[in-house]
Amino acid sequence: MRIWLANHYAVPPNIAGITRHYELAKEWAEVEEAEVTLFLSKFVHPRRTFVTQEEKDVVKGIKGLKLKWLWSFPHRSNDFKRIINMGSFALMLLLTGIFKRKPDVLIASSPHLFTAFSGWMLAKLKRCPFILEVRDLWPDSLIKMGGLNNKRIARLLTWMESFLYHHADQIIVLTEHQRQFIADKGINKDKIDLIPNGIVVSSWTKKKNRRQEIRQEWGVAEDDFVAIYTGAHGPANALEYVVRAGEFLNEKMKIVLIGDGPEKERLIKLKEEQGLEQILLLPPVPKSDIFDYTQAADCGIISLADNEVFRGARPNKLFDYTFIGLPIISTVDGEVREIIEKNEVGIFAGAENPEGIASSMEKVMTYRPEQLEQIKVNGRSYIDREGDRKKLAHRFFEIMQKLQKNKA
Numbered sequence: 346m347r348i349w350l351a352n353h354y355a356v357p358p359n360i361a362g363i364t365r366h367y368e369l370a371k372e373w374a375e376v377e378e379a380e381v382t383l384f385l386s387k388f389v390h391p392r393r394t395f396v397t398q399e400e401k402d403v404v405k406g407i408k409g410l411k412l413k414w415l416w417s418f419p420h421r422s423n424d425f426k427r428i429i430n431m432g433s434f435a436l437m438l439l440l441t442g443i444f445k446r447k448p449d450v451l452i453a454s455s456p457h458l459f460t461a462f463s464g465w466m467l468a469k470l471k472r473c474p475f476i477l478e479v480r481d482l483w484p485d486s487l488i489k490m491g492g493l494n495n496k497r498i499a500r501l502l503t504w505m506e507s508f509l510y511h512h513a514d515q516i517i518v519l520t521e522h523q524r525q526f527i528a529d530k531g532i533n534k535d536k537i538d539l540i541p542n543g544i545v546v547s548s549w550t551k552k553k554n555r556r557q558e559i560r561q562e563w564g565v566a567e568d569d570f571v572a573i574y575t576g577a578h579g580p581a582n583a584l585e586y587v588v589r590a591g592e593f594l595n596e597k598m599k600i601v602l603i604g605d606g607p608e609k610e611r612l613i614k615l616k617e618e619q620g621l622e623q624i625l626l627l628p629p630v631p632k633s634d635i636f637d638y639t640q641a642a643d644c645g646i647i648s649l650a651d652n653e654v655f656r657g658a659r660p661n662k663l664f665d666y667t668f669i670g671l672p673i674i675s676t677v678d679g680e681v682r683e684i685i686e687k688n689e690v691g692i693f694a695g696a697e698n699p700e701g702i703a704s705s706m707e708k709v710m711t712y713r714p715e716q717l718e719q720i721k722v723n724g725r726s727y728i729d730r731e732g733d734r735k736k737l738a739h740r741f742f743e744i745m746q747k748l749q750k751n752k753a
Contacts, residue, residue: 346377346378346379346380346448346449346742346749347379347380347381347446347447347448347449347450348370348373348380348381348382348448348449348450348451348745349381349384349442349450349451349452349464349467349662350369350370350383350384350452350454350462350700351383351384351438351451351452351460351463352365352366352368352383352384352385352453352456352460352478352480353385353386353390353417353434353435353457353460354385354386354390354752355367355383355384355432355454355489356385356389356396356632357384357404357412358548358631358632358633359400359632359633360389360396360400360631360632361391361604361605361629361630361631361632361635362389362391362632363661364541364632365661366383367383367384367412367740368386368545368706368734368736369735369737370383370406370410371410371689371739372734372735372738372739373409373411373741373742374407374408374409374410375407375408375409376387376503376735376738376742376750377738377739377742378737379407379409379742381410381411382407382411382413382448383410383411383412383413384413384415384438384442384444384605385412385413385414385415386414386415386416386417387414387415387416387417388416388417388418390430391577391604391605391629391641392603392629393419393420393421394738395419396414400423401414401538401672405466406680413441415434415437415438415441416433417430417431417434417435417437417583418430418432418433419650421609422607425578426743429436431457431459431460431572432459434456434460435457435458435459435462435463436458436463438453438463438464438467439463439466439467441651442463442467442471442559443467443468443470443639445483446714447471447472447473447747448471449473449749450474450475450476450745450748450749451467451468451471451473451474451475451476451615452475452477452478453476453477453478454475454479454480455473455478455479455480455481455483456483457480457482457483457730458483458484458502458505458506460470461477461509462505462508462509462572463536463589464477465477465509465512465513465611473515474515474745474748474749475512475513475514475540476514476515476516476517476744476748477509477510477512477513477515477517477747478516478517478518479516479517479518479519479523480519480522481648481717482523482526482654483502483506484499484502484503484506485526485543485654486581487635488652489597489652489653489654492602498669500637500647501706504726506541507530508748509560509698510527510530511532513642513648514703514748514752515537515538515744515748516532516536516537516538517537517538517539517540517696517741517744518537518540518580518621518682519539519540519541519542519659519728520539520541520657520658520659521539521657521680521683522657522658522679524537524539525657526529526657528734528749528753529585531717534604538740538744540737540741540744541659541664541737542659542660542661542663542664542666542732543664543732543733543734543736543737544665544728544732544733544734545593545727545734545735545737546668546728546734546735547615548633548636549636549637550697551640552625552637552727555622555637555640556640556641557640559637559638559641560641563599563601563625563627563641564596564625565599565601565625566599567700568597569597569598569599569641570597570598570599570644570645570709570710571598571599571600571601571642571644572598572599572600572601572641572643572644572645572646572674572702572706573600573601573638573639573640573641573642573644573645573671574600574601574602574603574604574637574645574646574647574648574662575602575603575635575645575665576592576603576643576661576662577605577637577705578602578604578605578606578607578608578609578612579606579607579608579671580607580608580650581649581650582606582608582648582649582650583649583650583676583697584602584608584612584648585608585611585612585615585696586676586697586699586700586702587600587602587623587648587674587676587702588600588602588612588615588626589615589619589621589699590699590700590702590703590706591616591621591623591624591706592619592621592699592703593699593700593702593703594623594673594703594706596623597730598623598703598706598707598710598714599624599625600623600624600625600646600702600706601625601627601642602624602625602626602627602637603627603628603629603630604631605628608722612626612671613626627664635665636665636668636669636743639653639665639666639669639671640669640671642671643671643672643710644671644672644673644706644709645662645665645666645669645671645672645673645674645691646662646673646674646675646702647660647662647663647673647674647675647676647681647692648675648676648677648695649668649676649677651676651678651696651697655677656677656678656680657677657678657680658677658679658680658681658682659668659681660681660714661686662749663681663684663685664728664732666690666691666724666733667688667690667723667724667725667727667728668724668725668728668731669719669724670720670721670725671692671724672690672691672692672712672717672720672726673690673692673711674691674692674702674705674706674709674729675691675694676693676694676695676696676697676698676702677691677696678693678696684727688723688724688726688727689719689720689723690720690723690724690727691720692705692708692709
């Protein structure tokens, strides 16, 4: 099978960012023996710089997998240049794909919708099945977060969203909430499959002394209690409340935030102005290293804005923390809270509640060794059932096979 997979924000594991698509593509090439082309951007969105040749050279060659790096317009903030960045990637995808050999199936992932729309157009030109992967409910999430106030653009994106839902041959979603949201728009549920985020279970093993080395790097004592947040620092992540939790921590409690994004500088300024010494704001690390840093903490934090659009979220961090076996403190109500409480791997701290985060940390500090061990067991069980990337990749591949057979 010849597969084209396009996502503007995809990166290989040696670069901090979204590795879902690289991991799926790698699995399809190695295990399913497919010929996979992954279209990804030369401009790395979270850090606002272009990928270097050295970073490309680090990526190990895999038989059957080709990385097609597409140029996209650089930007520094969420202004009109970012819109140009999105449009330029979508245009480059279309122009590049026109002159390439026809795939058996084409997958394009949102956000944003411009890449997905280019993917649909390419699929029509190549006369192959088109799969729309919905990672974020555009433009609904933009509108509800106050990031889209232009009514004309909102109408255009809403039309584009509806068009793609109706014209895609199959739709892949990452959460059950997304599946129901799309079904409520009149789309047959049989056309919508759930393939959540997950973990490559074989990608990490615990290294002796690495926890101690990282904690020394952070400047925290072995008996300090450390909560960690890893990932994007954007408006949607509501990290101001995580930073402000530092006002309620005692001297033996720390919060480490690893990542980057448009809110990072503001968060650093907030920490400095408030004198929050127990808060550490650190640069991003590659996905290949993130588990080492995660296991150096004592619990993990999941944080998103208190907005109904996130009630159906299943952030990557949910899978990262359960894989490592960390207790989870979540500020997110809805689907992620249900998963955490049902699987007994963490607690809900309240939405946008700095004091709630601090008091939840104090509660986790009191857990007995047998409680912590049970959380590890529960977390690994959850990953085995619902978050093993190999199993998820095979399920996705079976969907493509069925679609290809039906289109034949």
